[in-house]
Amino acid sequence: MVDTLFSFNINQFNRIFPFYLLIDKDGRIASLGRSVTKLYPAIEVGCGLEDVFHLILPPSSGTGFHALKQLTDRVVLLHYKGQEKNILRGQFEYLEDQDQLLFIGVPRFNSMEEVREEALTLNDFAKHDPLIDQLSTLREEEIAINDIKGLLKNANRKEKNRTNDHLWEFELNGNGDGIWQYDFTNEDGIHFTLDKIKLSNTPKNNHSHMRWLGSIHPEDIDVVNDAFAAYIKGDAKEFIVEHRLMDKAGDYKYFITRGIAVEWDAQGKPSLLIGTISNIDQQKPGIGYGAGRKRPAYHHGQ
Numbered sequence: 390m391v392d393t394l395f396s397f398n399i400n401q402f403n404r405i406f407p408f409y410l411l412i413d414k415d416g417r418i419a420s421l422g423r424s425v426t427k428l429y430p431a432i433e434v435g436c437g438l439e440d441v442f443h444l445i446l447p448p449s450s451g452t453g454f455h456a457l458k459q460l461t462d463r464v465v466l467l468h469y470k471g472q473e474k475n476i477l478r479g480q481f482e483y484l485e486d487q488d489q490l491l492f493i494g495v496p497r498f499n500s501m502e503e504v505r506e507e508a509l510t511l512n513d514f515a516k517h518d519p520l521i522d523q524l525s526t527l528r529e530e531e532i533a534i535n536d537i538k539g540l541l542k543n544a545n546r547k548e549k550n551r552t553n554d555h556l557w558e559f560e561l562n563g564n565g566d567g568i569w570q571y572d573f574t575n576e577d578g579i580h581f582t583l584d585k586i587k588l589s590n591t592p593k594n595n596h597s598h599m600r601w602l603g604s605i606h607p608e609d610i611d612v613v614n615d616a617f618a619a620y621i622k623g624d625a626k627e628f629i630v631e632h633r634l635m636d637k638a639g640d641y642k643y644f645i646t647r648g649i650a651v652e653w654d655a656q657g658k659p660s661l662l663i664g665t666i667s668n669i670d671q672q673k674p675g676i677g678y679g680a681g682r683k684r685p686a687y688h689h690g691q
Contacts, residue, residue: 405515408477410492412438416454419489424513428496429469442467445476457481457490467494475507495520571648571662606633606641613646620648621659628664642670 397405407424418436425432432441439452446466451457457465460481467477479494495518498504514521605613609632620628628648633641648664 405517406493407513407515408479408493408495410438410494412454412457412490412492414454414488416452424509427513428475428507428509429471431471441470442477443470444468454490458483465492465494467492498523569648569664569666571664573654573660604634606635609633620650628662631669642668643673645669 402409403423407422408428409420409422410418410425411420413419416438418432418434418438418441420434421432429441438457442452444452444457444465445468446464447460458481461483463480464478465480467479469475469477476497477492477494478497479492482491482493483489484491495514496507496509498520511521613630613632616625616630617628619625629645631643631645634644635641644666646664646666648662650659650662652659652661654660
């Protein structure tokens with residue numbers, strides 16, 4: 390049988406083996422593939438292999454020329470010292486005529502994001518490289534994940550719209566002067582729409598729960614908090630409480646605040662409440678309860 394001698398020019402060799410390394414007898418890189426240059430810009434011809442790579446498989450071998458010469462026809466893993474995750478997987482072949490070692494390999498990636506971080510494209514890989522199929526699969530999975538994220542985003546938007554529908558339905562049923570919602574997953578917490586109510590320190594959209602409490606009569610704050618806590622803990626079937634709020638003139642007026650849970654967390658605790666607040670001052674005996682007028686708040690259920 391006659392041996393066949395193959396000969397490639399540098400461009401052909403780069404297309405077939407874009408991540409190759411050619412090591413001379415002194416352990417220095419004599420030549421390297423175009424994609425190696427792109428993946429490791431700091432590596433140049435003349436660099437010592439030991440200076441830029443260390444061998445992680447087989448673990449007992451060094452990266453000296455004579456040690457690597459014993460690893461022909463074995464799978465090797467080269468770890469680039471300049472990057473934590475970057476690994477080349479391949480094999481060495483000893484070229485007897487040139488007394489050089491040829492490494493043929495490919496980088497290992499677990500996601501398309503890792504490929505993008507290295508600014509690589511599919512054109513940086515050989516067409517026969519099985520990694521292209523893997524990267525294509527990862528790309529399809531990424532597209533599918535993004536599609537799912539989009540569906541979830543739309544679902545959340547629809548859920549938000551349903552919550553708003555609950556809110557307006559609750560307001561109509563409750564005949565409230567204003568509406569509110571309390572989102573336990575949002576650091577801003579409580580959100581008010583109180584166009585019909587003119588209070589001192591009237592809460593604006595997305596202001597905190599504490600600012601809302603700033604309008605409540607000091608004697609009624611504990612009553613409101615206790616009623617709210619009882620509902621959240623499940624000790625009360627509904628959140629409904631009467632209390633005083635200060636208007637812009639500095640007078641306290643009586644209101645009734647009602648609320649229900651419309652969403653719950655994994656532990657079954659309320660995560661989103663909606664409710665109404667109504668002025669009931671005219672329903673109380675007497676008219677015009679000023680800031681100096683002391684009247685005990687009535688808490689439903691007591």
